[in-house]
Amino acid sequence: MDPRVPVHDLLIIGGGFGACSALAWLARLAPKAMRVAVMIGSRTPADGADNFYGCGLAYGAQDPTHLLNSAHWNMGLLLDEPDGFTHWLSAQSPTKKLSDFVPRAEYGAFLQSKWHENLKLLTLKGVEVHVIQQSAISILELTDRFVTIVDDAGTNHSCAAVLVCMGPTLISETGLRHEKLISPIWPHGLQCLKGACGQVVIIGTGLSGIDAAISALAEPEVTKLTMISRDGRLPLAHDAAARERLDVQFKGCPLEVLKTIRTAASRVPWQAVMNALRDQSNIIWHDWTTIERRLALRHLSGMWTAHRNRLPPDVLRQVETAIDHGRLEIIKSFTRLHFDNDGHVCVQLIGSGGIIKPDWVVDARGFARINMNMNSFFGQALRDGHFNTSGLGYGIAGDKSHRVTPLGLAPIHVVGAARIGDLIETTGAPEVRTQVHQSLEALLKPNHPVKVSRHMNCQENGSSAID
Ligand SMILES: Cc1cc2nc3c(=O)[nH]c(=O)nc-3n(C[C@H](O)[C@H](O)[C@H](O)COP(=O)(O)OP(=O)(O)OC[C@H]3O[C@@H](n4cnc5c(N)ncnc54)[C@H](O)[C@@H]3O)c2cc1C
Structure with missing residues (x-):
């Protein structure tokens, strides 16, 4: 096989919402005989079940107390069908009255079902789809005609164009590991709180912090809950x-x-x-x-x-009730974590000199800003000079169609949280859906950069055809 001839017309990197939205778009509009590959990451679902296709970081966990932070009517996969999720929910239980904010697990079920449905539609259309269960590590080569992506098994994947929807990277407290320190919180970290007792400290008062609080409050043996962030602000509620x-x-x-x-x-x-x-x-x-x-x-x-970043009103009410009953306190402070001589995780409140020694610590500080020091696909691509950051020094810079490689080189489009800094609003499903739409429209417009080959039928190592 000539390595300079792209094996895929389009490689989608990511197996979450963005990839699911891209498959839905392609199921409608992809030209016949297009060769699409989806690299979904090498992570396997925690319980070995099929509950992660399309679910990404946000929608794979099955805790029914965690609700979507957006109303169902704007969570569809396609730009011109923002209420696609509402239709799906109504078809599942036609007589049930829908509440505005449904459990994220239900949204995960929607994404999985659409993932499989759209793969079938694509195959029926004559589009070749390969799902690759590996993680992208780096860009080996970027020329005017193709991009070669290397995965974590060392396999090369050459493609005419790439759409990267790798989702958010969580901020991580470097180097600290402890059985009572929950980090990363997503996708399954909060399951560790089942049966927890004593005091729980949550670092972060944003949406992830609230999810952690809801999980902790559901545990009867959790006697005290403390949420700490540098501004001590909770999200407000939807109306x-x-x-x-x-x-x-x-x-x-x-x-x-x-x-x-x-x-x-x-x-x-x-x-x-x-x-x-x-x-x-x-x-x-x-x-x-x-x-x-x-x-x-x-x-x-x-x-x-x-x-x-707003909360479903019921969720905010639960949190406020816990504050009123003295079960939950909010502290405004910078924090640092360390271990004491007995090996407990301690939370130091910077400035006040206070130290808390809780039974559990949850790191819920949200999403990291992408920069070139990161040990990740994006960090590597920035160091290799394939991508640039925004003027702020973080966030992958792109044009209006989210293309991050210059004209003259094969197109790579990056959507979602990796763009924070270059864009201000780029993590929610509606924004990712719009960006996916704009990217695919640019890639597949007349005289599009993705030249669909009808003659090749190559199969790479590590990839499997979907039937
Ligand atoms: C807990 C939580 C709750 C949220 N709730 C909402 C909500 O209610 N409403 C809303 O609009 N938004 C919400 N969001 C934002 C959420 O990020 C978006 O809704 C959406 O999931 C983003 O889609 P994505 O494809 O960019 O990322 P994801 O859906 O996270 O998908 C990323 C995918 O990329 C894969 N991946 C990562 N690295 C690699 C690699 N190197 N190689 C290959 N694959 C890789 C991952 O395995 C994953 O499959 C929430 C986020 C979180 C974390």
């Missing part, structure tokens, strides 16, 4: 009444945008204003200079995070 689209334009420097937000929020629910802002946020972000972006991050990011 189902704020579903209407708001016609307001946000323009100008960060202060002007803030003024527009305040004016609009004096007239309508602030949640509706944030929804409108979310839709325009990447355009505003792109118009700002690097200095304006830094200023906005320094002064507004706490406010943005609390208002943008």
